[in-house]
Amino acid sequence: MPLSWLSWKLTSLTRLAGVRRAGCLILTLLASLTQAEDILSFSANPDLDASMVRSGYxxxxxxxxxxxxxxxxxxxxxxxxxxRQQFHDSGCNACHQEGALTGAATRYPQLDPELGLINLEARINQCVEDRLERPALKYESHALLSLSAYITNLSKGRPYQIIVTGAAEPHFTAGREYFFSRRGQLNLACNQCHDDNWGRMLRGDKISQGHPNAYPGYRLEWQTLGSLHRRIQDCDTGIRARPFPPGSTEYTQLELYLAWRARQLGLESPGVRR
Amino acid sequence: MNTIRLAVPDKATRGEIIEIKAMIQHEMESGHRPDEYGRPIPRFIIKHFECRYNDRVVFRAEFFPAIAANPFLSFFTRATESGTLEFRWIDQDGGVATELVELEVD
Amino acid sequence: MSVSRRTLLKTSAIAMGHWLAPLPAFATREDANAAIIATFGDRPLQEGRVSVQIPAISENGYSVPMTVEVDSPMTEADHVVRISIFAEENPIPNVAHFELRPETGIARVQTRIRLAASQRVRAVAEMSDGSLWTSYTFSIVTLAACVL
Structure with a gap:
């Protein structure tokens, strides 16, 4: 029996019944089942066609x-x-002139000779610890989110300028692998939603391409601003995989792949998402 | 301290009706949400908002948990004279956040 | 490919478990009427003069833009004194009260509200002559804020 028909039938039924989240789950589960037969055909893992790239906006x-x-x-x-206030109050502007960090956010994640692959949040913390000689800010804390949102907003409209070759290549490859690896109890990989099914409906939501350019962003569901890594955690939780901690190497490598995948999009932070 | 954003014109002509926008950072915890262990998260919301124009109340609001996080308001008032607009948010426990804006009227 | 009966049962069981998770109690239209009476007293409500604008489809119930507007000259003699908003199927029907003055000039207020389900949002406006006016707008909420 064609499973697509069954999944359609089930979603429409659950919608009629007013069931809130069950329909969503059934659909994702069935999607994962229907695609099981394709498992060999997508082993080639084509990246999202650059001409198809569309911001979540x-x-x-x-x-x-x-x-x-x-x-x-x-x-x-x-x-x-x-x-902005914190940037001035805590003395960041002693080194960085007003506006000097314009465009800086487009160059992360990047390779640091000592720290390895780091994203903007890790760079801010390196500054906080080494230059300001204060304890590192907790990932997802109000203070770190505010600083990263301010600095990323200085690059609004600019495309990513990241390096994925040379010494960064193993990180890029690892991030890409993460994107194409099935995980969690639902056994889904990022690409199954965000490459293969973007634009289609997952119950009431239109599936996006999963680009990072809105973050740090304000998510209506969170009712607050959050980092890209928090957003990725939500995806992992959604497919019932154990999420990695924000700031982890795994997520930073994935961030590098996502930035490359979205390379021609302008940064939108603070973007607003569902 | 909660971050406040205000949009008030710097200048207005006498009698002009001006739009005022005010937003404050606040989680507006509804009291209806469970935490990760299923226990209810206690309600914590801003209850009152007030705008005074040269000490006269020109707009007032009372909020319930159904006001979205980081409450946003837009309303109008007539510019009558140069002076100070005072914005005041009061949470359910009496905590207050205020900000002042000067308005020039000619 | 085929789906085994076991897989399908497992699938449904997981989905059902989610479905049966407890939801907060919702108010009813009667609760909203009671809240209106508690706010304004048991006085006659007339249809009209006030309008609530919310999107026909709200993609997220946590933040729904709302504009409420009253047709009023906003003079000393004839103005809006108060506008109250009620969401009929939220856990608490009251959403907000707004107090206006003649010098408000334009009786229009915007804010962002939470909707726990697809429902009617009602506004009641009290005029300086004591009359009460009401209307409502329906919004379908695709991601209902089941946990507001």
Whole structure:
């Protein structure tokens, strides 16, 4: 029996019954089952066609888009404002002139000779510890989110400028592998939703391509601003895989692959997402 | 300290009706959500908002848990004279956040 | 390929478990009416003059943009005194009260609200002559804030 028909039938039934999350789960489970037969055919793992790249912004309703576009009402700017204040209060501006960090966020994740592959959050913490001689800020803390949101916002509209070759290549390969590896009880890989099924409906939501360019971003579901790694944790939790901690090497490598995959998109932070 | 964002025109002509936007960083914890162990997270919300124009209340709001996190408000008032607009948010425990903005009217 | 009966049963069992998770109690239309009476007293409500604008489809119930507007000259003699918002199927029907003055000039307020389900959002406006006006707008919430 064609499983696509069954999954359609089940989703419409659950929708009719007003069941909140069950339909979503059944659909994802069935999607994973229907694709089991393709397991050999996608072993070649083609990357998302560059001409097909679309920001998550394009998968939002007009209301959510206009919330992101509104420089006042976009709640993410509360963190940007706070980050700017912190940047001055804690003495970051002793080294970095106003505006000198414009474009900096586009170059992360990057390879540091001592620390290995690091993202912007790790770079901020290196500064905090080595230059400001203060304890590192906790990942996902208000202070670190504010600083990273402020610094990333300075690169708004600019495309990624990351390096994925040379010494960075093993990290890039590891990140790419993560993206194409099935994991969790639902046995799903990132690409099964975000390469193969973007634009289709997962119950009430349109599946996006899973780009990182909104983050640090304000997610309506979180009702707050969060990092890309928190967002990835939500995906891993969604497929019932054990998430890695934010700031982990695994997620930073995945971040490198995601940045490369989205390379022609402009940074939108603070983006607004569902 | 909760971050506050205000949008008020710097200048207005006498009698002009101006739009005021105000937003404050606050989780507006509804009291309906369970934590990861299924226990209810206690309610913590901003309850009152007030805008005073040269010490006269021109707009007031009372919030319930159904106001979204990081409460946003837009409302209007008539510019009558140069002076100070005072914005005040009061949470359920009496905690207060305020900010002042000068408005020039000619 | 085929799906074994066991796999399908397992699938359904997982889905059912999720489905049966407890949800907070929701208010009803009667609760909303009671909240309106508690706010304004048991006085006649007239349809009209006030409007609630919310999207027909809200993709996330945690943050729904709302504009409430009242048709009023906003003069000393004839103005809006108060606007109250009620979400009929939220755990608590009250959403917000707004107090206006003649110098408010334009009786329009915007905010962002939470909706726990697809439902009617009602506004009640009290005028300076004591009359009460009401209307509602329906919104379908695709990701209902089941945990608000």
């Amino acid at each position: 394009r998968f939002l309703t007009p209301e959510t888009r206009s919330l992101q576009d509104d420089d006042f009402a976009n709640p993410g700017y509360l963190w940007v404002d706070q980050g």
